[in-house]
Amino acid sequence: MTASPIYLDFNATTPVAPEVLEAMLPYLTWSFGNPSSDHALGREARRAVDEAREQVAALIGASRDEIIFTSGGTESNHLAIRGAGALMTTGRRHIVTSNVEHPATVGACAFLEAQGWKVTRLPVNRDGAIDVRGADEAIGDDVGLVTVMLAQNETGAVMPVSDVAHVARAHGAVSHTDAAQAVGKIDVNVDRLGVDLLSIAGHKLYAPKGVGALYVRSQTAIEPLVLGGGQERGLRPGTENVASIVGLGVAATLAQSRLANDVEFIGNLRDHLWAEVSARIPGLVRHTPIERCLPNTLSLSFPGVLGREVLQRADGVLASTGSACHSGVDTPAETLLAMGVAPDVALGAVRLSLGRSTSLDQVRAAAEILTTAFVSLREI
Numbered sequence: 001m002t003a004s005p006i007y008l009d010f011n012a013t014t015p016v017a018p019e020v021l022e023a024m025l026p027y028l029t030w031s032f033g034n035p036s037s038d039h040a041l042g043r044e045a046r047r048a049v050d051e052a053r054e055q056v057a058a059l060i061g062a063s064r065d066e067i068i069f070t071s072g073g074t075e076s077n078h079l080a081i082r083g084a085g086a087l088m089t090t091g092r093r094h095i096v097t098s099n100v101e102h103p104a105t106v107g108a109c110a111f112l113e114a115q116g117w118k119v120t121r122l123p124v125n126r127d128g129a130i131d132v133r134g135a136d137e138a139i140g141d142d143v144g145l146v147t148v149m150l151a152q153n154e155t156g157a158v159m160p161v162s163d164v165a166h167v168a169r170a171h172g173a174v175s176h177t178d179a180a181q182a183v184g185k186i187d188v189n190v191d192r193l194g195v196d197l198l199s200i201a202g203h204k205l206y207a208p209k210g211v212g213a214l215y216v217r218s219q220t221a222i223e224p225l226v227l228g229g230g231q232e233r234g235l236r237p238g239t240e241n242v243a244s245i246v247g248l249g250v251a252a253t254l255a256q257s258r259l260a261n262d263v264e265f266i267g268n269l270r271d272h273l274w275a276e277v278s279a280r281i282p283g284l285v286r287h288t289p290i291e292r293c294l295p296n297t298l299s300l301s302f303p304g305v306l307g308r309e310v311l312q313r314a315d316g317v318l319a320s321t322g323s324a325c326h327s328g329v330d331t332p333a334e335t336l337l338a339m340g341v342a343p344d345v346a347l348g349a350v351r352l353s354l355g356r357s358t359s360l361d362q363v364r365a366a367a368e369i370l371t372t373a374f375v376s377l378r379e380i
Helices: 018-028 040-060 073-085 103-114 132-138 161-170 242-280 307-313 334-338 360-379
Strands: 067-070 094-098 118-122 145-147 174-178 197-201 212-216 297-301 324-326 329-331 349-353
Touching: 018 242, 040 067, 040 197, 040 242, 067 073, 073 103, 073 145, 073 174, 073 197, 073 212, 094 103, 103 118, 103 145, 118 132, 132 161, 145 161, 161 174, 242 297, 242 360, 307 349, 307 360
Parallel strands: 094 118, 094 145, 145 174, 174 197
Antiparallel strands: 067 212, 197 212, 297 349, 324 329
């Protein structure tokens, strides 16, 4: 690996922003109080948590009382899906979702399915998004919950969540969206989306791992997954992770202040990367849609080779592939297969995701490294 690797895996995780780390440090050292303690250190911890709640709420257009802090996107998804499901009547035990959801959502839906729920998984089109007409047909008065992710983590496709939430509301169903990949990358507003529940993962927007949030619209009822104290309105009991919550709050404020610039800057870099690589490699297949997509994500397939092997040879480029290798057998990414991509093409896929620290020089260097790796494989 080169001395300075080019990190193109920001959809997997982001580095903690310097401003976030600086804000967290006091709560990891001298200001270590428990927010439930009625003394100076406890009150300072409570103040910090309350401020972070306001910061996260401001990022998505919510009120502070609608933000519940969690350990991350997975817990938020389960709290939303299973928590809402626990209160559904027998005649509402039907979930509508997509067939390209994050494993956290897939797992939560499967949990309820094992309890006797009906689960309808909507197909996606070639751009990786569900058809609103299909959602309209699937969502009836027997549906208790609709959960569709806002942005697909592998391809970057942005789903028509506001349209789906509108249909859900018309039928009296609760709507949830996993916005882990979207928050901080595109404008996310809960009222414009019309959703009742929305999941956030801190480490996707330059906050630390192990912290997240769930937006719960006022008057939307859910049950906690665990029982204990009264923290987080009793929906997520346990002593708060103050330092990480503070970090999430600062990361939310940073995202809000930088969003317009980040979208333009990172989007231009992503487009430049595609232009550079596609000009060098005939037959390259792009899976990320041109429109309605995250500005930082580029999913593509190299022709006639395995994406995994391209990345193994791309010394100095850190990226990921959605395919898996079990016992020496490569399996194509389920998301790409769901989009109608041929298995042999899907096996050549890699996901390149950019971030704030990505530079034009890195993009050019990455294009050259990836091309060299591909050519060396084809020669073999």
